[in-house]
Amino acid sequence: MAQLQCKDLSLGYEGRAVLSGLTFSVNDGDYLCIVGENGSGKSTLMKTILGLMKPLGGTIQWGEGMRENEIGYLPQQTAVQKDFPATVQEIVLSGCQGRISRRPFYGKEEKALARKNMEKMGITAFARRCYRELSGGQQQRVLLARALCATQKLLLLDEPVSGLDPKVTAEMYDLIQRLNREGVTVIMISHDFSAALRYASHILHVGHEVFFGTVEAYKSSPMAKRFLDTEGGENA
């Protein structure tokens, strides 16, 4: 069953299209990697899916039982967060804000959910530590736990491993894969081609040409061949 269906989508700023003619769909339990060079419109696409931007044309359709605010979003870190005084617990709990909508305070249910997700991400020991004192990998786990508080169905990850060292990167990919196997749909922006080919079930390659399909189909496409030949040296 399709969770998300995009038809003939065109995206861009102030009427100027960055991407157009984008058609793809995401099914329950898929692991979609969105790849492409810098400036190809990956982030614009993500913002549009999140509802932060309006598409210039085309339609985005959510599957049955999906609401726009049921997406768990893992954004790239902002400068503000670098010296923000907040504990891990406070941040994870803030993932429940969509759930409480009009209520002013978090209840028992939300606190239990936050605890469960902190356990899942292995950060319970840091619950009372300050976010800015954690390592990059630990911070990403905190933000992932927060995203899990917002959703049980769909995670949207924006370059989740940027700035992490190889060991932590591998751990992060494993964690995401585990979540995917537990039934969470994953949409991930990445410029790490080798990881995309290894973990994803589907690839959406954006740029001058657009490819959408399964990883197997992508591997044998002429587009991927050309790309992997030039990029392969550093990423494979």
Added chain:
Amino acid sequence: MIDTLRQYLNIPFVQYAMIVGILIALCSSLLGVTLVLKRFSFIGDGLSHVAFGAMAIAGVLHLTDEMLFVLPVTVLCAILLLRTGQNTKIKGDAAVAMISVGALAMGYLLLNLFSASANLSGDVCSTLFGSTSIMTLTKAEVWLCAGLSSAVVVIFLLFYNKIFAVTFDEDFARASGTRVEAYNLLIAVVIAVIIVLAMNLVGSLLISALIIFPAMSAMRLFRSFRGVTICSAALSVACALLGILISILGGTPVGSTIVAVDIAAFLIFSVIAWLMRKVR
């Protein structure tokens, strides 16, 4: 000294000043963290100049209750500034600079052209630096201050979690269905109210100090958002009390004395934080 103090504290207008001072200090410290971290501090500064301009107009028009004019004007400008901040034609900080400097210049010009007062520079000085206005509050003004500050505190408590979410990560908040624009607007309006209130205590030029120093001090020592918020509220109230007492005993201007105490507290907190890092 204790006797002099007791004598002063029995005078009604000193009591009013204490009550209003504590209330204003409490609510001005609450949004400090948000203001600093959202890079909103420049909006606070700009609005305080707008409040000065509005005060000048109110003076020229001989309005009896200045607050009732200054408050809506400042709130309106807060909304306007937030809107232009999102507009790409005039960059946010340039718009703030234009409005705030413009208001300052027009205010002074109006005062010069139309003021009937014999002591013009005294009037300007007390609007800018607060001087004695807190000691001359009427009972009605005290009630207005009390009402507005309680409203600020209640709004802050009710929206504490939303304010945290919007401050920490706007994009995530928006993606999970929080109406970020509405909350930014709410924050800006509350800041405007705080600024008009604080104008009574420290004058329009020193308001930012009252908002920012307690929050920055608290951020030296505390690591949770809740801890920082509570500490900065307590610190702000303590500094305001101490500042008012010192100014009563020493005859110094209230506003700048309070800010001086705030600066001292910031230095003390910085030293404590430095020592704690050393020990660890």
